[in-house]
Structure formats: C-alpha cells, structure tokens
Amino acid sequence: MSRACFPAGLTTLLLLVLAAPLGLPGQPQLQTACVLASVYFWSLFRPAAMPAPMVFLLGLLSDLLGQAPPGIAVLTLLIVQGLALRWRRELARQGFVLVWMAFLAVAAGAALLEWGLTSVLSWRLFPIGPAIFEFLLAGGLYPGFATLLTRAHRSVAAPEQA
Amino acid sequence: MIRLSIQARQALARLTLPVLIATAFGVMLLGKADTTLAERARTGLADALAPIYGAFSGPLATVRDTMAGAGDLFALRSENAALREENERLRRWYSVALALDAENAELKANLHWIPDPPPSYVTARVVADAGGVYARSVLLSVGPNHTVRKGQIALDADGLVGRVTEVGGRSARVLLITDMNSRVPVVLEHSRSPAILAGDNTARPRLLYFQEGVHPAEGERVVTSAEANAFPAGLPVGVVHYGASSLPEVQPLAHLGRLEVVRIFDFGLNGVLPPEAPWRSAPSVIPAGHPDRKR
Numbered sequence: 031m032s033r034a035c036f037p038a039g040l041t042t043l044l045l046l047v048l049a050a051p052l053g054l055p056g057q058p059q060l061q062t063a064c065v066l067a068s069v070y071f072w073s074l075f076r077p078a079a080m081p082a083p084m085v086f087l088l089g090l091l092s093d094l095l096g097q098a099p100p101g102i103a104v105l106t107l108l109i110v111q112g113l114a115l116r117w118r119r120e121l122a123r124q125g126f127v128l129v130w131m132a133f134l135a136v137a138a139g140a141a142l143l144e145w146g147l148t149s150v151l152s153w154r155l156f157p158i159g160p161a162i163f164e165f166l167l168a169g170g171l172y173p174g175f176a177t178l179l180t181r182a183h184r185s186v187a188a189p190e191q192a
Numbered sequence: 193m194i195r196l197s198i199q200a201r202q203a204l205a206r207l208t209l210p211v212l213i214a215t216a217f218g219v220m221l222l223g224k225a226d227t228t229l230a231e232r233a234r235t236g237l238a239d240a241l242a243p244i245y246g247a248f249s250g251p252l253a254t255v256r257d258t259m260a261g262a263g264d265l266f267a268l269r270s271e272n273a274a275l276r277e278e279n280e281r282l283r284r285w286y287s288v289a290l291a292l293d294a295e296n297a298e299l300k301a302n303l304h305w306i307p308d309p310p311p312s313y314v315t316a317r318v319v320a321d322a323g324g325v326y327a328r329s330v331l332l333s334v335g336p337n338h339t340v341r342k343g344q345i346a347l348d349a350d351g352l353v354g355r356v357t358e359v360g361g362r363s364a365r366v367l368l369i370t371d372m373n374s375r376v377p378v379v380l381e382h383s384r385s386p387a388i389l390a391g392d393n394t395a396r397p398r399l400l401y402f403q404e405g406v407h408p409a410e411g412e413r414v415v416t417s418a419e420a421n422a423f424p425a426g427l428p429v430g431v432v433h434y435g436a437s438s439l440p441e442v443q444p445l446a447h448l449g450r451l452e453v454v455r456i457f458d459f460g461l462n463g464v465l466p467p468e469a470p471w472r473s474a475p476s477v478i479p480a481g482h483p484d485r486k487r
Binding site for chain 2: 046049050051052053054057058059061062081082083085086089090091093094095096097098099100101102104105108109111112115144145147148151152154156157160161164
C-alpha cells in the first residue's frame with residue numbers, strides 16, 4: 031500500500047520542501063517544473079501510482095501554496111496527465127530522447143497555459159519571461175529527474191523487478 | 193462497495209479525467225467569484241503548514257546561509273573594499289548625528305513638544321516563500337493569540353517589506369513591495385516630489401507618476417508618504433537606481449531576497465485596504481461589526 035503511494039507521496043514532499051525559503055535561484059519555477067516532470071513521468075510509466083484525483087489534489091496544493099488564483103495548476107496538471115496517458119502506448123516503448131522531446135512539447139504548452147490563465151484570471155498581462163524560464167528549467171531538469179525516478183520505479187516501487 | 197460490471201468500471205475510469213478537468217474549471221470560476229473562499233482555503237493551508245515550516249526553520253537557515261556564503265566567497269575582495277569605504281563614511285556621520293541629537297533634544301524641550309506614542313509591533317519569522325511564479329509574497333508564522341490584522345505594515349531591520357494581506361489563526365501572508373499588485377505612495381527625499389512605487393515582480397520596483405520637471409537623481413533616498421492614509425510618513429523604502437532601461441527604479445533597502453525576521457507594525461491607519469481585500473470594490477458588503485467597516 032505504501033509502495034503504491036510512494037510516487038505521489040514523494041511528489042507532495044518535494045513540492046512542500048521547495049516552497050520553503052531555501053534561497054535557490056528561480057525557486058518558484060523549480061517547484062512547478064518538478065511537479066510537472068513528476069506527473070508526466072509517473073503517468074507515462076506507472077499510471078496506477080498517480081491516479082487522477084491525486085493529481086487534482088497535487089495541483090490544488092500547488093495553487094494554494096502560492097498566491098495564484100486557484101485552479102490553474104490543477105487544470106495544467108490534469109491536461110498533462112491526460113496527454114501522457116494518451117501517448118502512453120506509443121511513448122513507453124521508445125527511447126529516452128523521444129520521451130524527452132515529448133516532455134519539452136508538454137512543458138512548453140503547460141508554461142504557456144499557466145501564463146495565459148494567470149493573465150486572464152488576474153485581468154492583467156504578465157510578462158512572459160518567467161514562463162520561458164520555467165519551460166527551459168523543466169526541459170533541462172527532466173533528464174536528471176527521470177534518471178532518479180527510473181531507478182525508483184524499478185527498485186522501490188516494484189521490487190520484483192529489481 | 194457497489195458491485196459494478198467490468199464495462200461499467202472501465203467506463204467510470206474513462207470518465208474520471210474529463211470530470212476532474214470540468215471540476216478544475218469549476219474551481220477556477222469559484223476562486224474568481226468568491227474570493228473569500230479562496231482566501232480562507234489558502235489561510236487554512238498556511239495555518240496547517242506554518243508550524244511545520246517553523247520547526248524546520250533552523251536547518252533551513254543553515255542551508256540558506258551556506259548557499260549565500262558560497263556566493264559571497266566570489267565577491268570577497270570587492271565587498272571588503274566597499275565595506276571599508278562605507279565604514280569611513282559612517283564614522284564621519286556618527287559625530288554629526290550626535291551633535292544633531294543634542295540640538296534636537298534642546299529644541300524639543302524649548303518648544304514643549306508632545307511626542308507621538310510609539311507604535312506597537314509584533315515580530316514574526318518568515319517561514320515560506322508564498323508567491324509562486326507570478327506573485328511575490330511571504331508567509332509568516334505568528335503565535336496563536338496574535339494581534340496581526342490585514343493592512344498592517346511589515347518592516348525589515350533596514351526598510352519597508354510590504355503589507356499584510358491574509359491573516360489566519362497561526363500564520364500571516366505579507367505581499368512584498370516587489371509584487372505586481374503593490375502600489376506604495378512615496379516621496380523622494382531631496383526634491384520632496386511625491387511618486388508611486390509600483391512593483392513588477394522583479395527585484396527593483398519602478399517609480400511612477402513623479403511630478404513633471406522632476407528628475408529623480410541616482411542614489412536619492414525614497415521614503416513613504418502619508419498620502420491616502422495608508423502608510424505613515426518617513427519609513428525608509430529604498431534608493432533610486434537607473435537600470436538597463438532609462439526608467440527610474442528603486443533598489444529596496446530591505447533584503448527581500450533573504451527575509452528571515454520581520455516586524456509588523458500597527459500604525460492604526462486603514463485608509464486604503466490592501467490589494468487582495470475582497471471588498472475593495474463593494475464596501476457595502478462588509479458585515480456589521482467587522483473591524484474593516486468604517487460606519
């Protein structure tokens with residue numbers, strides 16, 4: 031039971047840790063990028079570990095930790111999960127580079143969606159700089175993140191394959 | 193559990209995601225339509241998390257200091273020279289300040305001057321960065337029986353930090369002056385020209401609406417003005433600096449990137465409600481007996 035909760039629990043813990051004042055440069059974008067990469071990876075390789083209601087709660091937590099209008103991260107993460115599930119059959123067998131390219135497309139879409147929704151819901155046009163930075167950070171972060179998560183995916187979450 | 197056939201279960205599983213996406217739209221609309229609900233949810237979560245973050249603040253401060261120290265090592269020599277020069281300058285001002293202090297005391301005694309009552313304040317520790325990508329605010333941990341209210345002013349050891357926008361049972365959220373929604377009425381110290389300090393989510397907020405013919409000098413100090421009855425006059429805010437664009441920006445005196453402890457002052461001013469107040473546009477919906485209602 032706890033093994034099944036491990037991916038979602040780890041993502042929640044990561045989200046909470048990254049909200050603390052650690053003094054890292056670009057920390058809020060790092061927070062969003064990590065949650066995005068996590069939801070994409072687990073939806074692609076182990077959807078049972080990241081059910082849709084859990085993604086909803088993760089998005090809600092992410093929104094309520096910040097000052098954003100609630101619902102933006104929820105929608106973004108649910109759409110990311112939807113896309114990952116739809117492409118799962120084709121992508122899960124491909125090599126790492128193709129999965130990464132798909133993630134770059136997804137991250138660009140997610141950053142743009144978040145920027146657009148925040149601007150519309152706040153009735154004020156925000157500069158697009160932070161969104162571009164978020165996309166670049168997510169894209170650059172994904173390989174390292176995926177390596178760590180693959181190791182966890184193979185060992186802790188499914189010890190019969192270790 | 194209700195026994196469902198496999199087809200029904202599969203259909204239900206396929207429906208979950210679209211239903212949740214529709215719920216997400218509902219949450220967005222609800223957050224916009226009923227801002228008190230969103231605010232209450234946020235303060236509830238902050239109340240739950242603030243003690244946990246507060247317990248970890250010791251080790252976190254160590255991590256933060258290590259990272260800052262690593263960065264400082266690169267600028268050691270130049271920082272040393274700058275500090276030595278500043279020290280020299282401040283020693284000269286020290287003797288001037290002593291003389292002025294004595295003269296001030298003598299003049300006050302001669303004029304039978306009645307001093308203002310000292311403002312009361314609450315000291316709080318910053319436990320989380322609570323802004324997200326498109327906002328700048330911090331979460332403070334305050335004790336269970338606190339007197340912090342919305343609209344009170346947060347100050348660092350060096351300068352203005354921001355204003356309190358949300359208050360919970362054990363936490364308070366402060367909107368920094370660098371946030372996009374923050375507008376602070378200020379005065380340029382030498383030219384005495386009023387202006388507005390507008391944040392834009394960068395480290396240096398912009399200076400807007402200063403008088404025609406006034407050109408803010410580089411290095412001029414900026415302090416709050418008592419216009420709009422929102423801030424007391426004279427609180428130090430920052431120093432004018434011209435950045436890459438030729439528009440005047442203000443380098444804040446407070447260390448907004450490394451806030452650890454802030455003081456929340458109650459100056460008794462409630463002329464302008466803070467930016468996130470839900471009844472900014474409809475004062476008639478404030479319930480009777482609420483401290484924000486002025487009638």
